[in-house]
Amino acid sequence: xxxxxxxxxxxxxSYELKVKPNKRLLDVLRNDLNFTGVKEGCGIxxxxxxxxxxxxxxxxxxxxxxxxxxxxxxxxxxxxxxxNGLHPxxxxxxxxxxxxxxxxxxxxxxSTLNLLKENSNPTRSEIKDGLEGNFCRCTGYKQIxxxxxxxxxxxxx
Amino acid sequence: MKKFNKEKRVDAHKxxxxxxxxxxxxxxSDKLIGATIRSEYAHAKIEEIIFAQDFDWDDIVIMIxxxxxxxxxxMIEKDMPFLAKSIVNYIGEPIVLLAAKNRxxxxxxxxxxxxxYETLEPVLTxxxxxxxxxxxxxxxxxxxxxxxxxxxxxxxxxNFIIEDMVETSYQEQAYMEPQGVIAIPKNNxxxxxxxxxxxxxxxxxxxxxxxxxxDIKINVNANPLGGSFGGKEDFPSLISGHAALLAHKAQKPxxxxxxxxxxxxxxxxxxxxxxxxxxxxxxxxxxxxxxxxLSINGGAYCTLSPVVLERAVLTFGCYFIENICIDGYAxxxxxxxxxxxxxxxxxxxxxxxxxxxxxxxMELNLTPLEVRQINMLKFGDKLETGQPVNYSFGLxxxxxxxxxxxxxxxxxxxFKKFNIENSAEAGYLKGIGMSLARHGGGFTGSGENYMDxxxxxxxLQNGKLKIITAQTEMGQGVDTAYKKIVxxxxxxxxxxxxxxxxxxxxxxxxxxxxxxxxTMVVGKLIVDNCxxxxxxxxxxxxxxxxxxxxxxxxxKTNGKLKVESTYKHPDFVKYNEKELTGYAxxxxxxxxxxxxxxxxxxxxxxxxxKYFTSQDIGRAINPQQAVAQxxxxxxxxxxxxxxxxxxxxxxxxxNNGFIxxxxxxxxxxxxxxxxxxxxxxxxxxxxxxxxxxxxxxxxAPAIASALINATNKxxxxxxxxxxxxxxxLEE
Ligand code: FES
Ligand code: FES
Numbered sequence: 026x027x028x029x030x031x032x033x034x035x036x037x038x039s040y041e042l043k044v045k046p047n048k049r050l051l052d053v054l055r056n057d058l059n060f061t062g063v064k065e066g067c068g069i070x071x072x073x074x075x076x077x078x079x080x081x082x083x084x085x086x087x088x089x090x091x092x093x094x095x096x097x098x099x100x101x102x103x104x105x106x107x108x109n110g111l112h113p114x115x116x117x118x119x120x121x122x123x124x125x126x127x128x129x130x131x132x133x134x135x136s137t138l139n140l141l142k143e144n145s146n147p148t149r150s151e152i153k154d155g156l157e158g159n160f161c162r163c164t165g166y167k168q169i170x171x172x173x174x175x176x177x178x179x180x181x182x
Numbered sequence: 183m184k185k186f187n188k189e190k191r192v193d194a195h196k197x198x199x200x201x202x203x204x205x206x207x208x209x210x211s212d213k214l215i216g217a218t219i220r221s222e223y224a225h226a227k228i229e230e231i232i233f234a235q236d237f238d239w240d241d242i243v244i245m246i247x248x249x250x251x252x253x254x255x256x257m258i259e260k261d262m263p264f265l266a267k268s269i270v271n272y273i274g275e276p277i278v279l280l281a282a283k284n285r286x287x288x289x290x291x292x293x294x295x296x297x298x299y300e301t302l303e304p305v306l307t308x309x310x311x312x313x314x315x316x317x318x319x320x321x322x323x324x325x326x327x328x329x330x331x332x333x334x335x336x337x338x339x340x341n342f343i344i345e346d347m348v349e350t351s352y353q354e355q356a357y358m359e360p361q362g363v364i365a366i367p368k369n370n371x372x373x374x375x376x377x378x379x380x381x382x383x384x385x386x387x388x389x390x391x392x393x394x395x396x397d398i399k400i401n402v403n404a405n406p407l408g409g410s411f412g413g414k415e416d417f418p419s420l421i422s423g424h425a426a427l428l429a430h431k432a433q434k435p436x437x438x439x440x441x442x443x444x445x446x447x448x449x450x451x452x453x454x455x456x457x458x459x460x461x462x463x464x465x466x467x468x469x470x471x472x473x474x475x476l477s478i479n480g481g482a483y484c485t486l487s488p489v490v491l492e493r494a495v496l497t498f499g500c501y502f503i504e505n506i507c508i509d510g511y512a513x514x515x516x517x518x519x520x521x522x523x524x525x526x527x528x529x530x531x532x533x534x535x536x537x538x539x540x541x542x543x544m545e546l547n548l549t550p551l552e553v554r555q556i557n558m559l560k561f562g563d564k565l566e567t568g569q570p571v572n573y574s575f576g577l578x579x580x581x582x583x584x585x586x587x588x589x590x591x592x593x594x595x596x597f598k599k600f601n602i603e604n605s606a607e608a609g610y611l612k613g614i615g616m617s618l619a620r621h622g623g624g625f626t627g628s629g630e631n632y633m634d635x636x637x638x639x640x641x642l643q644n645g646k647l648k649i650i651t652a653q654t655e656m657g658q659g660v661d662t663a664y665k666k667i668v669x670x671x672x673x674x675x676x677x678x679x680x681x682x683x684x685x686x687x688x689x690x691x692x693x694x695x696x697x698x699x700x701t702m703v704v705g706k707l708i709v710d711n712c713x714x715x716x717x718x719x720x721x722x723x724x725x726x727x728x729x730x731x732x733x734x735x736x737x738k739t740n741g742k743l744k745v746e747s748t749y750k751h752p753d754f755v756k757y758n759e760k761e762l763t764g765y766a767x768x769x770x771x772x773x774x775x776x777x778x779x780x781x782x783x784x785x786x787x788x789x790x791x792k793y794f795t796s797q798d799i800g801r802a803i804n805p806q807q808a809v810a811q812x813x814x815x816x817x818x819x820x821x822x823x824x825x826x827x828x829x830x831x832x833x834x835x836x837n838n839g840f841i842x843x844x845x846x847x848x849x850x851x852x853x854x855x856x857x858x859x860x861x862x863x864x865x866x867x868x869x870x871x872x873x874x875x876x877x878x879x880x881x882a883p884a885i886a887s888a889l890i891n892a893t894n895k896x897x898x899x900x901x902x903x904x905x906x907x908x909x910x911l912e913e
Binding site: 059060061062063064065068069071072074101102103105106111118120122126127128129130134152156157161163164165168170 | 190191193194195196197198199200201202203204206207209355356357358359360406407408409410411441442656657658659806807809810812813814815816817818839840841845846847848849851854
C-alpha cells in the first residue's frame with residue numbers, strides 16, 4: 026500500500042507525516058510521534074485504554090485509521106498539564122485515589138475531560154454513562170467516579 | 183504509636199500525566215519483534231516442521247526446540263518446555279519462535295511454516311481427568327490431604343449427612359496491560375530482560391537455568407506493571423526465555439508483546455475447581471465432621487498448581503470442624519496451564535465451604551446466618567492443621583459490623599417475603615447473602631523460612647534513604663506503602679526517600695511480590711532496616727528532628743552505609759509439610775461480607791446493588807489505598823461470581839477478548855460500604871498483615887448466597903450466568 030501524506034494537529038502542534046493510510050492512529054501517535062500516554066489494551070475498540078479526543082469527540086484510537094484522521098485535531102493526555110500545573114481532572118484523580126496501575130488512567134482522564142465539557146455538573150449515573158467505554162481492572166471504579174465529581178467541582182469554581 | 187501521614191500515591195503524578203513507562207513504552211532502538219507459532223492440537227505428536235523453501239528466510243530469526251539445550255522453564259517442576267519438542271500438550275503451546283524487523287515480515291514468515299502432527303487422545307474435562315487419574319498417577323500433579331479426627335465416628339454421631347458438589351470456572355486476570363517483555367543483548371555475554379514482570383527473581387532463576395553452561399549473564403529489570411493480579415507471576419519466565427533466546431541468536435533486542443487475543447487464549451488463569459463434600463451435622467446445626475474432595479484443573483503443565491492446591495485445602499472456610507478430612511488433587515489435562523491469580527486457591531475453597539453452609543441451612547431449616555454463627559471459629563479454637571487462632575483474630579468484629587451496617591437479618595426475611603408476594607408483578611427477585619472469609623498472609627507453611635528473604639536500605643550522601651527490595655509496583659501501591667513506612671519511622675518527607683529500580687543487578691532477592699507478603703514480610707524488614715540505620719546515625723538517641731543533618735555528617739565521616747535484614751517467622755511458627763499440620767500461616771486476615779442483588783426474571787441477569795464488607799487486615803499502613811484495594815477486589819469478585827465466563831471447546835479457549843470475556847465495567851459497580859478492622863499483628867510492620875487477596879476471596883460466595891435467598895436453590899456453579907440461573911429456576 027502506498028504511503029500518503031497527512032497533516033495532524035496533536036496537542037496544538039501540527040505534524041506532517043507520511044504513513045500508510047491503514048496504519049492505526051494509535052500507532053501513529055505512539056510510534057511516529059511518541060505520545061506513549063496513549064495505551065493499547067485490546068486493539069479492538071473494547072477497553073478504552075487508547076482513548077483520545079479527535080475533533081472534540083472521544084474515539085478509540087485503535088479503531089481509527091491514519092487516513093480517517095487526516096487534518097484532524099487530536100488531544101492526548103500529554104496535553105493536560107500546563108505551565109500553570111496540573112489540570113483539575115488530574116489533581117482530582119490523584120486526590121480521590123483513582124489511580125492504581127495507571128494503565129487505564131490516560132483514557133479515563135480524556136473521557137472525563139469530554140464528559141465535563143458537555144456536562145459541568147454530572148450526576149453519578151451520568152458519570153457512569155460517560156465512562157462506560159473505559160475499563161479499569163484495578164480500582165473497582167468507585168474512586169474514579171469520586172474523582173470525576175471532585176474535578177467537576179474544582180472546574181466549576 | 184506511629185503517626186501516619188496522609189500523602190498520596192508516589193507514582194500517581196507520572197500516571198496521570200501519561201509519563202509512566204510500561205514495557206511497551208520503552209524506546210529501544212534497532213529492536214526486532216518476536217512471535218510465537220503454536221500448537222493447533224490439544225495433544226499430538228509433532229511429525230515435521232516445514233519451512234517453505236521458496237521463502238527468503240535471511241532476515242528472519244528462527245528458534246525451535248532442538249536449538250535449546252536446557253529446554254525447561256524452571257518452576258516447581260521442570261516439566262514445561264520453552265518450546266515443545268516432540269509432543270504438544272495443549273492448544274496454543276509454543277513450537278516455533280520467530281523474530282523480524284517488522285510485523286509484515288513476521289506475518290509472511292508465519293505463513294510459510296507448516297507443522298505436521300499425528301493427533302493423540304487428549305484429556306480435557308474434570309470427568310475425564312478424574313477417571314483417568316484413577317489408574318494413571320502421572321495425570322496428578324499433586325495430591326494432598328489435611329486431616330484431623332475421624333470422619334467415620336462423626337458420621338455415627340450425626341443426625342444428618344448432607345452431600346453435594348459445587349464447581350467454579352476459569353477466571354482471567356485481565357490486567358489492562360497485556361504480557362510483554364524485551365530482551366536486550368549487551369556485548370555478547372550479557373542480556374538484560376525488561377518487562378511487565380511481577381517477580382523479577384523468578385525470571386532470573388529461570389534464565390540462569392536456561393543459560394547455565396554458557397557465559398551469558400542475565401539481569402532482570404521489572405518495569406511498573408499495568409496490572410497483574412498474579413497473571414505476571416509465573417508466565418513471564420516463559421516469554422522472557424523466548425525473547426532472550428531470540429535476542430541472543432540475533433544479537434539484537436527482541437520485543438515480545440502479546441495482543442489481547444493471544445494473551446487471553448494462551449496465558450495461565452485461575453484454576454477451575456470441583457468440590458464434593460459430605461458433611462455430618464447434629465440436630466442443632468453444628469458440623470461435627472466433614473469430608474471433601476477438592477480438585478483443581480492444572481492444565482497441561484505443573485506451574486504453581488501444587489501450591490495453589492495447598493492453599494485451597496488450607497482455606498476451607500472460617501468454621502471449627504472437629505473431624506475433618508480434605509483431599510486435594512491438582513489434575514493434569516490437555517488445556518492451557520493454570521497458575522497464579524489473586525486468592526490462589528482461596529476463592530475456590532471458600533465458595534465450596536460457604537455453599538456447604540448454605541446447604542446445611544436449607545436442609546435443617548435454619549437461616550444461613552444461624553448455621554454460620556453456630557460453627558464459626560472462636561478465639562482460641564484450632565484450625566484443621568492444629569494452628570490456634572489466638573491472636574489478631576478480627577472475624578467476630580467483622581461479622582458484627584457487617585450485620586449491623588447491612589441490616590442483614592431484617593432484609594433476609596423481607597426479601598423472602600417480597601419474592602413470594604411481589605416478585606411476579608415486579609419482574610425481579612431480591613436477594614441478600616453473606617460470606618465469611620480468611621486469607622493466610624505470606625507463603626504457605628515453611629516457604630517463608632526457606633526463602634531467606636533479604637531487603638536492604640542505603641544511606642546516601644545527601645542524607646536521603648534508598649529502599650532496596652525486589653517488590654514490584656503493579657498498581658497495588660507497594661512503593662507508596664514502603665515510602666510511608668520509612669517516612670513515618672524517621673518523620674521524613676517522601677522527597678528524602680528513594681526507591682531502587684526493581685533490577686536484579688541492584689536489589690537483593692526479597693522474594694516474589696505475591697501472597698499478600700509485601701507489606702507483612704518485606705515491610706517488616708524495612709522497619710528493621712530503619713532501626714539499624716537509626717542506631718548507627720543517632721547512636722541510640724531518640725530525637726529524630728536532627729536525622730538528616732546527622733545522616734549527612736555520618737556519611738562524611740564513615741562513608742556509605744548500607745544495611746540488610748533477613749526475614750524469619752516468629753519462633754513458634756512451625757509447620758510440618760508432610761502432615762500438613764502446625765502453623766500453615768503466621769497470621770490470617772479475615773472478612774465478613776454481605777451482598778444484595780436483584781435478579782431480573784426476564785433476562786435472568788443479576789445486578790449486585792449493594793455490597794458491605796468489613797475486613798480485618800491488621801494495621802492499615804495507608805487507609806485510602808486499603809479501601810481502594812477492597813473496592814477493586816470486590817468488583818473483580820463480582821465478575822468472577824456472575825459473568826466472567828471462560829470456556830473451552832475441545833480444549834480450545836473460545837474467548838477472544840473483552841468482546842466475549844466480559845469483565846465488570848463502571849456500570850456494574852454497586853454501592854460499596856467498606857470498613858477496616860485493625861486487629862494488630864504483633865510481628866507485622868506497625869501491626870500490618872496481608873490484604874491484597876482477602877479483598878477478593880469472599881465476594882463470590884456472598885453473591886451466591888444472595889442468589890439462594892432469591893431462588894431458594896443452592897448455587898452450585900460460578901459464574902452464575904443467566905443461562906445457569908435459567909436452568910436453576912427450571913429445576
Ligand atoms: S486498545 Fe483501543 S479500545 Fe482497547
Ligand atoms: S488503574 Fe489499573 S486498570 Fe485502571
